[in-house]
Each structure stands twice: as C-alpha cells, then as structure tokens.
Amino acid sequence: MTTVDDVKVIELPKFTDPRGNLSFVEQLNHIPFEIKRTYWIYDVPGGESRGGHAFRKNQEFIVSLSGAFDVIVDDGRHKKKFELNRSYYGLYVPAGLWREMVNFSTNSLALEFGSIFYDVNDYILNYDEFLNLKNDGEI
Ligand code: TYD
Numbered sequence: 001m002t003t004v005d006d007v008k009v010i011e012l013p014k015f016t017d018p019r020g021n022l023s024f025v026e027q028l029n030h031i032p033f034e035i036k037r038t039y040w041i042y043d044v045p046g047g048e049s050r051g052g053h054a055f056r057k058n059q060e061f062i063v064s065l066s067g068a069f070d071v072i073v074d075d076g077r078h079k080k081k082f083e084l085n086r087s088y089y090g091l092y093v094p095a096g097l098w099r100e101m102v103n104f105s106t107n108s109l110a111l112e113f114g115s116i117f118y119d120v121n122d123y124i125l126n127y128d129e130f131l132n133l134k135n136d137g138e139i
Pocket of ligand 1: 037052
C-alpha cells in the first residue's frame with residue numbers, strides 16, 4: 001500500500017547556458033517507470049484546481065514546465081503538499097494516492113507522464129470509495 005512518503009521530488013539534470021537552459025528526463029532513469037502516455041495542462045485560469053482523484057494502477061511524473069502549482073497527495077491518513085515552480089524538478093506520484101493539483105498560476109504549464117494508457121476505469125473519483133479501497137488494502 002502506497003503512502004505519501006512514497007511521493008518523491010526528483011531533481012532533473014540542468015544545463016545552464018546563456019542561450020537558455022536545458023533539462024531532460026529519461027524513462028526508467030529519472031522517471032522510475034516506462035512512459036506510456038504524456039499529456040499537459042495549459043491555459044489554466046490563475047487559482048484554478050484540477051485532478052481530485054486517485055489512480056488504481058497509473059503512476060505519474062509531474063513537471064511544472066512554466067509557472068507554478070501545488071500537488072496535494074493524500075493516502076487516507078496523511079496529506080502532503082508539494083509546490084512545483086521549477087522546470088528542473090519532477091514529482092513522482094505512485095498509484096493508490098488521492099491527488100489534487102491546486103493554485104495554478106496564470107500561464108502555468110504542467111507536463112505529466114503516465115505509466116499506463118488512458119483508462120477511465122483506472123480513475124477513482126469518489127473520495128469515500130478511495131478511503132474504503134485504501135482501508136481494505138486494495139490500492
Ligand atoms: P482528467 O484526467 O479527468 O483531468 P483532471 O484530473 O485534471 O481533471 O482528464 C480530463 C479529460 O481528458 C477527461 O475527459 C479524459 C480526457 N483525457 C484523455 O482522453 N486522455 C488522457 O490521457 C487524459 C489525462 C485525459
């Protein structure tokens with residue numbers, strides 16, 4: 001069973017350059033899973049929130065490419081807040097945690113990598129159901 005202590009901030013390589021900095025990620029290296037899917041969230045009105053749900057199987061790796069937002073993770077017992085505001089940090093979120101993205105700054109850009117293809121059945125959208133599954137040790 002995953003807990004909020006399994007969520008990790010991972011510092012990515014950064015090549016500082018007067019022409020502009022460069023960072024990168026590699027699957028099974030900085031990202032501890034094989035990437036099946038990449039998506040991004042953009043044009044978010046300042047202050048907006050997204051993604052109040054948990055995944056049964058999908059692991060995620062989240063990068064704030066531009067601007068800032070907070071990721072709140074919750075294992076049913078404890079919550080932790082991670083402030084993402086640099087493009088050379090990634091947040092690894094294992095499956096089985098309730099997670100929400102909040103406080104998006106205007107013009108922020110969130111890049112997310114997933115370990116499985118999109119599957120609507122992988123989402124747990126109800127918090128009470130999440131707690132029950134967590135208590136039963138099913139996620
Ligand atoms: P969703 O994951 O619910 O966004 P959030 O958790 O931030 O509110 O996704 C929003 C919509 O986008 C949803 O209707 C399904 C669709 N979607 C895909 O088709 N493929 C994907 O990989 C993702 C992440 C979402």
